[in-house]
Amino acid sequence: MERKKKTKRKTIYLILAGLAAVIVLTVFGWRMYTRMLGGRDWNLEEEPETYERYYVLITDDSSSVMWQDIYESAKETAKENGAYLETLGEWPGEEYSVADYIRIATAEKADGIIVKPDGSVAVRSAIEEAEQAGIPVITVLEDDTDSSRRSFVGVNSYQLGNTYGEQILRCVTPETSRVMVLLNRKDAGKDLVFKQLRSDTQEGLGGMEVEITSMTLDSGSPFDAEEAIRDLFHDSQARPDVLVCMNETDSECAYFAMVDYNQVGTVQIIGYYQSELMLNAVEKGIIPVVISIDTDQVGRYAVEALEEFYQMGHVSSYYSVGLNVVTKENVQEFLPKQDAEDTE
Amino acid sequence: MKKKKMLSWYQGLSIQTKLLMTFALTAVLMFVINIILYSEINRSMIQLDEVYATNVSLNELAECLEHTHEEVYEYLNTKSTVSLENYYRNVQELKDMLEQLNDRNTGSQMKMQEKNIRGMSETYLEIADQTVQAKRGRNAERYNDYYNEASRTYKYVQSAIYRLNDIQFRSNSNNYQIMLESLQYLEIISSAIVIVVAVINLMILVLLTRSITEPLRLLARSANEVAAGNFEWNLPETESRDEVGIVTHAFVKMVRSIREYIQKTKESLEKERQMKERELLMETHLKDAQLKYLQAQINPHFLFNSLNAGAQLALMEDAEKTSIFIEKMADFFRYNVRKTEETATLEEELEAVDSYVYILNVRFAGEIHYEKEVYPGLENLRMPSMILQPLVENAVNHGIRGVEREGHIWLTAEPQGETVHIQIRDNGEGMTKERLEAVREGQVRHGGGQGDSTGIGLDNVISRLELFFGEKDLFQITSPGPDQGTSVDLWIPLKKEAKGI
Numbered sequence: 001m002e003r004k005k006k007t008k009r010k011t012i013y014l015i016l017a018g019l020a021a022v023i024v025l026t027v028f029g030w031r032m033y034t035r036m037l038g039g040r041d042w043n044l045e046e047e048p049e050t051y052e053r054y055y056v057l058i059t060d061d062s063s064s065v066m067w068q069d070i071y072e073s074a075k076e077t078a079k080e081n082g083a084y085l086e087t088l089g090e091w092p093g094e095e096y097s098v099a100d101y102i103r104i105a106t107a108e109k110a111d112g113i114i115v116k117p118d119g120s121v122a123v124r125s126a127i128e129e130a131e132q133a134g135i136p137v138i139t140v141l142e143d144d145t146d147s148s149r150r151s152f153v154g155v156n157s158y159q160l161g162n163t164y165g166e167q168i169l170r171c172v173t174p175e176t177s178r179v180m181v182l183l184n185r186k187d188a189g190k191d192l193v194f195k196q197l198r199s200d201t202q203e204g205l206g207g208m209e210v211e212i213t214s215m216t217l218d219s220g221s222p223f224d225a226e227e228a229i230r231d232l233f234h235d236s237q238a239r240p241d242v243l244v245c246m247n248e249t250d251s252e253c254a255y256f257a258m259v260d261y262n263q264v265g266t267v268q269i270i271g272y273y274q275s276e277l278m279l280n281a282v283e284k285g286i287i288p289v290v291i292s293i294d295t296d297q298v299g300r301y302a303v304e305a306l307e308e309f310y311q312m313g314h315v316s317s318y319y320s321v322g323l324n325v326v327t328k329e330n331v332q333e334f335l336p337k338q339d340a341e342d343t344e
Numbered sequence: 345m346k347k348k349k350m351l352s353w354y355q356g357l358s359i360q361t362k363l364l365m366t367f368a369l370t371a372v373l374m375f376v377i378n379i380i381l382y383s384e385i386n387r388s389m390i391q392l393d394e395v396y397a398t399n400v401s402l403n404e405l406a407e408c409l410e411h412t413h414e415e416v417y418e419y420l421n422t423k424s425t426v427s428l429e430n431y432y433r434n435v436q437e438l439k440d441m442l443e444q445l446n447d448r449n450t451g452s453q454m455k456m457q458e459k460n461i462r463g464m465s466e467t468y469l470e471i472a473d474q475t476v477q478a479k480r481g482r483n484a485e486r487y488n489d490y491y492n493e494a495s496r497t498y499k500y501v502q503s504a505i506y507r508l509n510d511i512q513f514r515s516n517s518n519n520y521q522i523m524l525e526s527l528q529y530l531e532i533i534s535s536a537i538v539i540v541v542a543v544i545n546l547m548i549l550v551l552l553t554r555s556i557t558e559p560l561r562l563l564a565r566s567a568n569e570v571a572a573g574n575f576e577w578n579l580p581e582t583e584s585r586d587e588v589g590i591v592t593h594a595f596v597k598m599v600r601s602i603r604e605y606i607q608k609t610k611e612s613l614e615k616e617r618q619m620k621e622r623e624l625l626m627e628t629h630l631k632d633a634q635l636k637y638l639q640a641q642i643n644p645h646f647l648f649n650s651l652n653a654g655a656q657l658a659l660m661e662d663a664e665k666t667s668i669f670i671e672k673m674a675d676f677f678r679y680n681v682r683k684t685e686e687t688a689t690l691e692e693e694l695e696a697v698d699s700y701v702y703i704l705n706v707r708f709a710g711e712i713h714y715e716k717e718v719y720p721g722l723e724n725l726r727m728p729s730m731i732l733q734p735l736v737e738n739a740v741n742h743g744i745r746g747v748e749r750e751g752h753i754w755l756t757a758e759p760q761g762e763t764v765h766i767q768i769r770d771n772g773e774g775m776t777k778e779r780l781e782a783v784r785e786g787q788v789r790h791g792g793g794q795g796d797s798t799g800i801g802l803d804n805v806i807s808r809l810e811l812f813f814g815e816k817d818l819f820q821i822t823s824p825g826p827d828q829g830t831s832v833d834l835w836i837p838l839k840k841e842a843k844g845i
Binding site: 008011012014015018019021022025026029032033049050051052053054083084086091092093094096100103104106107108109110 | 377380448449450451453456459460463464466467468496497500501503504506507510526529530533536537540541543544547548550551554
């Protein structure tokens with residue numbers, strides 16, 4: 001009888017413990033559940049922060065590291081000034097040109113457009129339309145002085161040519177006989193840069209016999225530039241001693257071609273833009289120097305120009321941006337912090 | 345107190361109600377848990393629905409925009425009033441839809457895209473309006489330009505809608521993923537809860553069904569034991585008042601009465617057995633007495649027939665005293681032979697004593713002075729035979745025979761309460777305390793074995809008396825001290841006199 005009572009009491013305790021477990025399980029599970037849902041990006045923001053103005057950054061290659069850096073900096077600056085900035089470009093399923101994107105931004109009634117013009121008439125007229133609709137346009141990296149853009153943020157071609165010239169001179173050795181400069185058809189100020197570069201280099205060379213030539217890459221179809229650069233390395237007659245690149249993609253193409261054709265040390269590449277790949281190459285001594293525009297300044301100045309326009313009603317027509325020259329000596333400053341720690 | 349009340353209430357329920365309650369309780373528990381879980385899953389589903397609902401409205405917008413643009417084209421093409429009407433209706437519809445889109449600059453990419461679509465659509469509507477106005481004004485060149493612009497903007501808007509759809513799809517895929525994960529998580533949690541609840545249910549079921557079946561089990565076991573004849577088995581106890589409780593109570597009651605009945609039967613059997621035993625003992629003692637007597641007398645019939653012949657011879661020779669003596673002798677032996685198997689009356693016993701004393705007085709020349717005093721009416725008192733003579737014989741042999749002075753023996757019989765008190769007293773040797781004690785404890789055998797005795801011992805007398813009346817303490821032997829005589833007291837129960845053999 002006593003034993004029976006004991007087992008009965010035990011069963012009752014077990015039931016109570018079970019009920020407690022259910023409650024705990026429910027409460028704990030529920031908390032975990034809500035926390036799990038809360039911790040995730042639902043994209044269902046009830047009240048996202050609002051901004052006064054809306055700026056558009058139109059790029060021709062939004063996947064490039066340089067543009068991403070510019071976008072980050074511009075977005076940050078815009079946010080500080082109560083504006084929302086978005087990149088516009090490469091919409092899925094459509095082959096829109098820069099001019100189309102400017103028109104889209106105009107139709108969207110954006111409060112400001114930041115664009116890198118390609119010097120075409122279409123872009124110029126699109127900028128015209130935007131300005132007519134009362135939308136200020138800021139050009140970056142490349143200028144289109146014939147358009148009615150409000151301001152330009154970038155390096156002037158003269159300065160850029162100078163810097164390139166200096167670096168070419170550093171790479172020139174007594175064996176150097178040929179310097180090749182890769183130009184892009186889309187780049188508006190390419191001729192000016194080349195002109196300045198060549199005169200500076202020739203001046204610095206003194207009496208040395210060095211052939212300075214340019215090659216204009218026509219990126220009419222997507223992969224033309226890459227093929228042309230490979231051809232340079234493939235043909236030993238055409239192969240230059242110093243190869244000067246003027247954009248990020250060309251630099252990377254040249255780098256991979258040089259490595260693939262086993263020309264490291266034979267061909268000196270002057271790269272453009274401090275992407276991680278380029279910086280690593282400089283660190284290892286594969287590439288002697290990388291010239292890079294200060295993208296942080298580009299983004300910031302562009303947004304500041306727009307802000308200035310809205311505050312003052314006018315804006316200065318040129319913002320000069322600094323250039324970074326990355327060599328093996330100072331590459332550590334540009335390498336991402338994490339990388340620097342790893343190499344230690 | 346409340347708990348006790350509850351328990352009492354529960355115990356009072358019938359088995360059917362108990363079972364129903366058990367199942368209902370577990371079912372309700374499962375039901376509640378399921379409801380909670382399902383409502384939660386349902387909520388998640390609704391959330392998922394809402395996530396996709398945004399896509400639907402975007403598609404409607406795109407469709408409406410398409411219709412509007414078609415109507416513009418149709419109007420430009422045919423200038424039909426129907427298409428103009430349709431155009432205006434579509435424009436209104438489109439405007440209503442655009443009203444629902446976000447028009448603020450926000451940090452959300454989707455909201456911004458909504459705003460852009462709204463802005464672009466509005467731009468489109470403006471251009472479309474200008475196109476229609478130009479058509480009305482029949483300005484062919486201008487409406488052509490406007491139409492081209494409108495078409496371009498229309499394309500942009502459609503692209504933007506497509507893009508927003510794309511963004512939303514990606515985001516929703518992400519949301520869907522989260523939802524899926526959360527559902528899976530919910531599934532695990534709910535499975536765990538359901539399992540725990542099921543276990544609890546099981547335990548409750550076990551507990552409740554046990555409370556129902558346990559008394560039944562105990563009852564069955566007890567019934568088995570009782571059926572096997574084990575009445576000493578612990579009877580089941582139950583507080584429940586359901587059907588099993590009632591049966592158990594009835595069973596317990598039945599077994600208890602059976603036990604009582606068995607007890608009573610046992611007791612009466614025991615009594616019967618004791619009586620039989622006593623009878624047997626009595627018979628044994630009698631047989632013993634008889635045997636001793638026969639051993640001593642060899643053939644009493646021959647003896648007392650011879651004695652009768654001797655008595656007649658003495659009469660013929662005029663020896664009257666001798667004749668009386670021999671006659672007394674014959675009487676005494678006849679009594680002995682006849683009466684040892686039966687009961688006798690007090691009178692017959694006293695006659696036997698008289699004969700015995702007479703014989704002794706002849707043998708010892710009148711040395712024994714025997715006096716008796718019997719309360720009138722006691723003559724027919726029934727008692728075992730051969731009781732008083734051995735006692736008188738003892739008084740002679742161990743009392744007065746050894747003394748110099750005149751030996752006296754007194755026999756008295758008188759009623760005393762519900763008994764008749766018979767006392768045989770002598771003035772003989774008496775006894776020391778030690779001897780008295782030894783006699784009382786039966787260590788000294790009086791009478792038996794001595795050549796000058798009728799052969800019946802004191803213990804035989806006592807045993808027969810006690811067996812005959814079924815009582816103890818009917819006999820007492822006392823003596824004031826050595827040389828001061830001995831007294832033997834008998835108490836014959838009046839009512840139990842007929843109980844004898």
